Amino acid sequence: MTTRDGEPHPPWYKDAVIYELHVRAFCDGNADGIGDFPGLMTTLGYVRDLGVTALWLLPFYPSPLKDDGYDIADFTGVHADYGTLSDFQHFLDEAHRRGLRVITELVLNHTSDQHPWFQRARHALSGSVERDYYVWSDTPERYEGARIIFRDFEPSNWSWDPVAGAYYWHRFYAHQPDLNFDNPAVRRAILEVVDFWLGLGVDGLRLDAVPYLYEAEGTPSENVPLTHAFLKELRSHVDARFPDRMLLAEANQWPEDAATYFGTGDECHMAFHFPLMPRLYLAIRTEDRLPIIDVLAQTPPIPEACQWALFLRNHDELTLEMVSDEERLYLYRAFAQEPEARVNLGIRRRLAPLLGNDRRRIELLNALLCSLPGTPVIYYGDEIGMGDNVYLGDRDGVRTPMQWSADRNAGFSRAHPQQLYLPLIVDHEFHHQAVHVEAQQRNPHSLLNWMRRLLALRRHHLGGERAGAPAQGRAQHGLRACGAADAAGPARRAFGPRRRGRRRGPRPRGSGAGCVLAVSSMSTSPRTRAA
Ligand code: NOJ
Numbered sequence: 033m034t035t036r037d038g039e040p041h042p043p044w045y046k047d048a049v050i051y052e053l054h055v056r057a058f059c060d061g062n063a064d065g066i067g068d069f070p071g072l073m074t075t076l077g078y079v080r081d082l083g084v085t086a087l088w089l090l091p092f093y094p095s096p097l098k099d100d101g102y103d104i105a106d107f108t109g110v111h112a113d114y115g116t117l118s119d120f121q122h123f124l125d126e127a128h129r130r131g132l133r134v135i136t137e138l139v140l141n142h143t144s145d146q147h148p149w150f151q152r153a154r155h156a157l158s159g160s161v162e163r164d165y166y167v168w169s170d171t172p173e174r175y176e177g178a179r180i181i182f183r184d185f186e187p188s189n190w191s192w193d194p195v196a197g198a199y200y201w202h203r204f205y206a207h208q209p210d211l212n213f214d215n216p217a218v219r220r221a222i223l224e225v226v227d228f229w230l231g232l233g234v235d236g237l238r239l240d241a242v243p244y245l246y247e248a249e250g251t252p253s254e255n256v257p258l259t260h261a262f263l264k265e266l267r268s269h270v271d272a273r274f275p276d277r278m279l280l281a282e283a284n285q286w287p288e289d290a291a292t293y294f295g296t297g298d299e300c301h302m303a304f305h306f307p308l309m310p311r312l313y314l315a316i317r318t319e320d321r322l323p324i325i326d327v328l329a330q331t332p333p334i335p336e337a338c339q340w341a342l343f344l345r346n347h348d349e350l351t352l353e354m355v356s357d358e359e360r361l362y363l364y365r366a367f368a369q370e371p372e373a374r375v376n377l378g379i380r381r382r383l384a385p386l387l388g389n390d391r392r393r394i395e396l397l398n399a400l401l402c403s404l405p406g407t408p409v410i411y412y413g414d415e416i417g418m419g420d421n422v423y424l425g426d427r428d429g430v431r432t433p434m435q436w437s438a439d440r441n442a443g444f445s446r447a448h449p450q451q452l453y454l455p456l457i458v459d460h461e462f463h464h465q466a467v468h469v470e471a472q473q474r475n476p477h478s479l480l481n482w483m484r485r486l487l488a489l490r491r492h493h494l495g496g497e498r499a500g501a502p503a504q505g506r507a508q509h510g511l512r513a514c515g516a517a518d519a520a521g522p523a524r525r526a527f528g529p530r531r532r533g534r535r536r537g538p539r540p541r542g543s544g545a546g547c548v549l550a551v552s553s554m555s556t557s558p559r560t561r562a563a
């Protein structure tokens with residue numbers, strides 16, 4: 033298939049807008065206080081009208097929920113709180129009918145300690161295939177080069193299992209033992225999980241914690257070459273069976289390391305750009321474009337079919353791993369004065385509170401999100417400027433129920449308010465009775481309607497797949513930084529669309545296809561430029 037210009041259609045993820053949500057946080061269909069697939073189904077019109085083209089669902093599988101579902105106890109089921117597998121299939125079909133793609137989580141690095149594989153492993157004979165589903169050791173002194181990621185919660189990457197009489201390896205919580213990718217049976221089992229979900233029709237898989245699949249003595253045990261070898265195997269497995277699907281790497285790494293997850297176009301289709309995210313906040317706070325320019329300059333070119341996933345916030349803390357110590361101190365001071373706002377190596381706040389609920393700053397960062405080179409990922413609730421609650425523990429403060437209306441429980445659930453999986457936001461400035469979809473739908477000047485216009489503008493000029501979308505709307509895909517407007521001072525940055533194989537940079541006015549030159553000023557004071 034080609035566009036009217038005769039260019040091949042870009043893959044769907046290149047001009048997508050992704051909306052990240054948690055099923056349990058979005059809409060409760062059966063009034064038990066927990067969001068579910070039947071509830072989510074009723075909201076598809078909302079997300080489609082917002083202008084997003086793909087939904088990314090956080091883990092919804094059977095789980096003890098000690099890490100909000102990233103601790104999986106059954107890879108091919110649906111947690112009873114959220115519905116059944118047939119509810120999921122129904123949701124998927126309905127999403128597709130509305131032209132929305134669906135991305136789910138492939139949490140392949142680890143399982144819950146309640147997963148039958150781990151229970152079997154700890155009872156199995158040392159050296160057996162079953163035992164070797166996980167990484168065991170007689171001593172906690174192996175792989176000492178590996179950092180501790182959940183440093184506020186775990187003292188070591190090893191924990192003692194009294195049943196096995198051995199230590200097991202875990203990069204995250206102790207209740208999340210790492211799978212052993214050296215074991216071919218594990219690799220096969222993971223490919224079966226992939227086949228299961230892609231076989232149902234899922235469009236994309238986010239590969240959780242992908243840098244940590246393999247360990248290697250004397251190294252930080254991240255980005256190990258064997259991990260890339262497995263990803264190539266995974267990609268060719270997917271390509272051979274499921275056309276038009278997408279693999280998205282969650283690799284919280286420096287640009288050159290993150291880019292290795294694209295391989296030569298034979299590993300992941302997409303990867304999150306982690307280092308860019310904190311630099312957007314740094315730029316806005318210092319009123320200087322340099323942090324953005326620098327990180328883009330450090331970002332290597334990537335294979336044509338690949339794409340960065342860009343984000344401002346997500347379900348985790350605003351991670352400050354990919355900044356210098358000095359920048360981290362500055363960002364903590366600027367955005368997380370209170371100790372409660374800090375967790376691990378990051379800040380547990382939503383977008384609007386981080387930016388002092390300053391509408392112009394919220395618009396600026398969203399405009400950058402939609403004009404920098406990559407696919408924007410929007411975190412649910414940020415399109416209406418939802419608040420957070422730093423007192424809820426871990427990262428729950430940014431995972432509270434979606435606020436739909438001024439009704440009982442913000443329209444999220446008909447349950448008793450005390451039954452909700454997490455309390456609603458009651459902070460005065462962000463109270464759920466004031467910040468909600470219904471009020472913002474009515475007001476043409478609301479953030480929600482501004483976001484809709486922004487996404488519509490992006491879709492109109494830069495493509496964006498929708499069922500029945502006019503072909504000319506897709507002719508240009510992807511964006512690229514097209515230079516910095518130095519003359520006006522250090523605060524500006526301009527971005528424009530990229531045309532493959534043609535002239536670089538934005539087309540001049542009146543040259544035909546739609547073209548937008550986005551100029552962002554990081555400055556708080558007006559800038560002018562002499563002609
Ligand atoms: C990354 C996920 O984004 C995070 O929420 C989770 O806690 C860790 N992986 C461990 O699974």
Ligand code: CA
Pocket residue numbers: 060061062063064065066067068113
């Ligand atoms: Ca429910």
